[in-house]
Amino acid sequence: MKRLTKILFVLLSTVQLATYAQETFAVKGFCVAAPQPESLDNFIDFAKNQLAPNGINTLVLRVDYRYAYESRPELRGENPLSKAQVKKLVNACKSLGIEIIPQVNLLGHQSWHSKATKLIEVYPEFDETPNIQLPEKYEWPNDDGLYCKSYCPLHPDVHAVVFDLVDEITEVFEAKAFHAGMDEVFYLAHEDCPRCNGHDPAVLFANEVRKINDHLQKQNKRLWIWGDRLIDGAETGIGMWEASMNNTARAIDMIPKSVVICDWHYEKAYPTPALFAMKGFDVIACPWRKPGVAQEQVRMMADFKVNSTKKMASHFLGTMHTYWSSAERFMEELKNPPKNEGEEHISAVDTFKAMCKSIAKLEQSN
Template sequence: MIKKITLLLFLCCTTVAFGQSPFSVNGLCIAAPSKVKVDDFVGFIEKDLAPGGINTLILRVDFNYAYESRPELRDDNPLSKADVKKLVAACKKHHINLIPQVNLLGHQSWHGDLGKLLEAYPQFDETPNVKLPENYEWPNPDRLYCKSYCPLHPQVHDVVFDIVDEIVEVFEAKAFHAGMDEVFYLAHPDCPRCQGKDPAKLYAGEINKINAHLQKGGTALWIWGDRLIDGKDSGIGMWEGSYNHTEPAIDLISKSVVICDWHYEKAIPTPAYFAMKGLQVIACPWRKPEVAEEQVAMIEAFKENSTPEMAEKYLGVMHTVWSPADAFLDNYYNPKSEDDPRGSEAACLKAMIAAVKKIKI
C-alpha cells in the first residue's frame, strides 16, 4: 500500500513539476535507438519530446543492451552503459520518467527467428514441439504468432530477473515495463509443467511474481492490457483482447500494476473497465491521429466525470511506435504521407501532443 501511494505521489508531483500536461502520463513508447543513433535520439528528447510536454518515455530495450549479468543475451552491437546514461541524463534534465521495457513471458520469437532468451535457453520454451517456419505466415496450423517462455520452469526467473534488475539499475528507473501482450502460448499441451492448468491463473501468477520481485526495490510494474480483456464477448478480437481465457486474471493481479491499454483503430472505452477493477490505466494510440485525439478526449472526460477515487486511476495517454526508432526519427523529421504507415506514426504522436496541450488545466 505504501509503495502504491508513493507511485501515485510521484506521478502527481511530476505533473506539477512539468507544468505542461494535465495528465500524470503524457507518454511515448518506442524501441530503444541503435547505438549509432543515441545522440540523435537525445536530440529528439531535447528538441521535441520535452517541449511537447512528454513526461514519460518507455524505451523497449529487450536485448539491445550489453548485459554484464547475462552476456549471452546481448544483441549484436548493443547499447553500452555509457549510451544509456546519455538517455538517462537527457530525461532527468527535462523531468521525463524514463522506463525500460523487456518483453517477459510472450514475444520470445518473431516470425522465423528466436529471441535471445530461447536461443540461449531452449529449455525455457513453452512449446518446444512448435518449430519456427522458414517462411512465416499468419494464420498457421500451429497458431504460432510469437513463442513464450514457460512461467513454471524452475530456472527461468533466475535468468530473466538478472536482466530485469540490471536494466532497471542502469536506467535508474522507478518503473519497469514487462510487455506481457499477445500471449497466445500458455498452458499449452506441449509443456509438461503448464499443460491442463488454468491460463488465467498462470498469467496472473507470472504478473504477480514479476511485480513482487520489482517491489522489493520499490519499482512499479507496467504491462500491456490486452490479455486482461475478453476478446470474444467484447467483440474486440484476439489481438486487443484474449481468446485463450487469460482475461479472468484481471481479478487476480496486484492493484499496483499499471495497465497500458492499447487500441489502434478506435478509442474503445476499456480504460473505464480497468479503473473499475481498481487498476491505474493509460490509453495508447498508434498510427491514426484521430484515434489519438479521441483517446485524449476520452481520458479527459473520464477524469472529469468520475469520483476522486476513479479519477486518479486515469493516468493519461501514451503514443506507441512499432517501427524501429531510427526509422521513426527519419520519418518524424522528413514526413511521409499519412497514408504511409511510416508517416502516420509521426502524425499520430504530433496529434496526441497537440490534443493534450489544448486541455485547460
C-alpha cells in the same frame, strides 16, 4: 428564461473547462525501441527538440536484449548499448524532465515470426512450445497458431535468468518502474508443455504477473504491462489481438492493483480504460497510427476523469503514443513524413503529433 439558460450554460462550460485543466494527465508518454548506439546523440537531440517541447514526460524504451548485460553477457543482442551510453541518455532525459521506463518482454514475444529472441535461443529449455519450429518464411494464419513464442512460466530456472536482466536494466536506467510487456501471449498452458498443460491460462498469467510484481516491489519499483490479455475479447467483441480469446481475461481479478495497465487500442478508442479504473488499476490509453483515435483517446481520458469520483479519476493517468519500429525510423519520418495512401489517414508520426496537440489544448483550456 432564455437569458438565464444561456448564463447557466456558460457557467457550466467554464466549470467543465476549469475541471479539465485541473485534471491534466500525469503521464504523457512515448514508447519506442531503444536507439542504436551510433544513433544515441541523434536520439538525445530528438528528446530535446521533439519529446520535451511536446510535453512528453515518460519514455518507455523497449530495450529487450539490446544492452550489454554484465549479469548475463550471453543474452546481449547485436550492437548493444553500453552502460556509459545508457547513463548519457538517462542524464539527458533527467535534465528534460523525462522519466525512462525500460522494457524487456517477459512471458510472451520470445520470438518474432521466424527469429527467436536471445532468451530462448540461448536457453531453448525455457520454450513453452519446443515442438513448434520457427519457419523460414512466416505466414499468418498458420496451422501451429504461431505468432510469437512464450517462455514457460513454470520452468524452475527461468526467473533466475530473467530477473537478473530486470534488476540490471532497472538499475542502469535508474528506473522507478519496469515494463514487462506481456501482450499478445497466445502460447500459454499449451498441450505440448509438460509443465503448463492442463493449467488454467488465467491463473498462469496472473501468477506470472504477481511473481514479477513481487520481485519489483522488494526494490520499490512498479510494474507496467500491456492490458490486452486482461480484456475478454468475446464479451467486448474486440477480438484476439487487442483483447484475449485464450481465457486469460479473468486474471484481471487476480493480479495486484499496483500494476499499471497500458491499454492499447489502435482502430477505435474503446472505453476499456474505464474497466481497468473500476477494477482499481492505474491505466494509460495508448494509440499508434491513427490521428483520430489518439484525439478520441485524449478526450475520452479527460472525460473519464471529469465524470468519475475522485478516487476513480486518479486512476486515469493519461495517454502514451506507441511506435512499433525503430527509433531511427521514427526520427526519419518526422523529418520526411511518408505520404498517406487511400482514404483513411494512417501515420504514426501524425498520430504522435495529434496526441500531443490534444493534450496541450486540454491543458491550455484553463
